[in-house]
Amino acid sequence: MPKRWILLSIPLVLLGLELLTRLVVSATGKTAELNAFExxxxxxxxxxxxFLDAKGQPFDGLPDHGQLxxxxxxxxxxxxxxxxxxxxWKINDQGFxxxxxxxxxxxxxxxxxxxLGGSAAFGQLSTNNQSTIAGQLETRLNQQVAAQKASPNKFRPDTLPYFADELEKALKLPPRIREARYRVVNAAVPGYASGNELAQLAFEILPxxxxAIVLMNGYADLLVPSAQEGADMPGTDAMLESAPRHLMAGLGNGIRNFFDQFYLVKGFQYWVLRPQASFHQMIPPAFDTSVQDHLTADSKELERRTDRYRQNxxxxxRLTSAAKIPLFVGLQPEVSIRSAKPAGREKEILEQLGSQYPEQIKSGYTKLQGSIEQVKKGSPQLSTLNLxxxxxxxxxxxxxxAIHLTDTANRAIANRLFDTITPKLHVQPKPYAGGDVPPS
Structure with a gap:
């Protein structure tokens, strides 16, 4: 009889602890924080x-605890x-x-x-939309227009003066850019490789x-197997190949979601296990596995992956040339360039990636850069960027x-893009064409 009462009391004790935990969390103002914890x-x-299905519901068998x-x-x-x-972040009606x-x-x-690009161009881990590369570049362009309107004498005039001394002074002033409203649209998508970006440009962006088009990519192409045209939803092939595995994964997600409803479970994870205090890397398209599992040590496979990048x-x-759109291409930076002078957690990042990572990624980037230079030879509208x-x-x-930048680094790249793009936007001043020579 006592054992029976003990067994019956366990659910009541757990229920009491759950209610107590909810009261404590509510009293400390941590409800929203704990609800968001996954x-x-x-x-x-x-x-x-x-990833959502056609009905807007998470796919059975795929992780469903993300927010994007x-x-x-x-x-x-x-x-x-x-x-x-x-x-x-905020995504507009068009998905940008x-x-x-x-x-x-x-x-x-x-x-x-x-x-266009993957998660780094998208601004993964950035504070907000304004701190991304796109957000900061748009701000700079519109600030330039505002400065031109507020202080026109500090920029080159629309018409150059006649006299040599005045002409010399005018040419020393910074050039003006076209006075317009500048929209820098962040169309990058986490996980996209060059094949995805090509399709996106052709079917979604050109209309x-x-x-101008800025392409900041390359890293994902080193992770996606050459047999694939581009990145896809993770785990879809495995689900199609094995119905039992799909069923078990769906059941596992359901059980996990059931227990994660309880504050007692979440509170233990959040305040005792504290995974949020440890360092994690999430590098799309390697969504839930390490980068090392996706990089290849096979030289022939690497050649096929970088050749796919070149073809895309x-x-x-060709598409941008036909549409007469300037194209700016740069390989996205990655952390091994900081191995000589790591700051903050960069040393820990490099250690987590392993001793073979720097050499593997260097080999891949060398081939990717070679692909860019090869394409550039026949594409006069293509400009390269050393990001x-x-x-x-x-x-x-x-x-x-491994690849996601701080807000400060985003600003530095936005500034370089500003310096690279604005020459295409400069207003060319007209030479003096007046009838009478103006008085000196």
């Missing part, structure tokens, strides 16, 4: 992809769901990371720059009439993990 640092959960919703796309593999936001929607009909006074970049260059040099020259901590 067994990992909160900034990872905020940026983790959650994505859906299948027959052309691009997957794409971000429009009109969603959390404390770190932007606070404002963008119409297909472009106003005459608007200049559009589209940034928006971009005035060649198609991107690694910019990132490595930034003071303080640059990387938050």
């Amino acid at each position: 067994g990992e640092p909160l900034n990872l959960t905020a940026y983790r992809l959650k 919703a994505a859906k299948r796309s027959p052309v691009m593999g997957y794409r971000l769901v429009g009109n969603q936001q959390n404390s770190a 990371r932007s606070d404002q929607p963008i119409n297909l009909d472009k106003p005459k006074d608007e200049v559009r720059v589209f940034i 928006y009439q971009p005035d 970049l060649q198609q991107v260059a 690694a040099e910019i990132a490595n020259g930034t003071q303080g901590e640059v990387f938050q993990d």
Whole structure:
């Protein structure tokens, strides 16, 4: 009889502890924080992809604890769901990371720059939309226009003066850029490789009439097997090949979600196990596995992966050339460039990646850069960017993990993009063409 009462009392004790935990959490103002906790640092959960089916429900058998919703796309593999936001990012109605929607009909006074790429270009782990590369570049461009309007005498005039001394002074002034409203659209998607970006450009971006395209990529192509055209939803092949595995994965997710409803379970994880205090790396398209599992040591496989990148970049260059759109291409920076002078957690990041990582990634990047140079020879509208040099020259901590940049590093790259893009936007002053020579 006592054993029976002990067994019956266990659920009551657990229920009491659950209620007590909820009261304590509510009293300390931690309810929202604990509700958002998914067994990992909160900034990872905020940026983790959650794949939805046609009905808007998470796929059975796939992890569903991310906050950044994505859906299948027959052309691009997957794409971000429009009109969603959390404390770190906002996705507009068109599925781009932007606070404002963008119409297909472009106003005459608007200049559009589209940034394409994977999670680094997207700004994974950035504080908000404004701190991404796209956000900071847009701010700089519009600040330049505001400065030109406020102090026109500090910039080159529309018409150059006649006299040599005045002409010399005018040419020393900084050039003006076209006075317009500048939109820098963050069209990057975490996990995208060059094949995804090519499809996205052709079917989604070109209809928006971009005035310039920035492509910041390369890393994902070293992770995606050469047998794949691009990145896709993780685990889909395994689910299709094994129905029992799919069923077990779905049941496992269901059981996990059931227990994660309880504050007692979450509280123990959050305050006792404290996974949020440990260091984690989430590098799409290696969503839930290590980067080392996706890099290849096979030289022939590496050649096939980098050749795929070259072919896709060649198609991107042809599309932009046909549309007369300037194309700016740079390999996204990665943490091994900081091995000589790591700051903050960069040393820990490098140690976690392993001793073979720097040599593997160097070999891959050398081949990727060779692909870019090869495509550039036949593409006069293509300009290259040395983003690694910019990132490595930034003071303080640059990387938050293997490839994702701090807000400060994003600003440094945005500044370099500004310096590279604006010559294409300069207003060429007209020479003096007046009838009478002006008085000296």
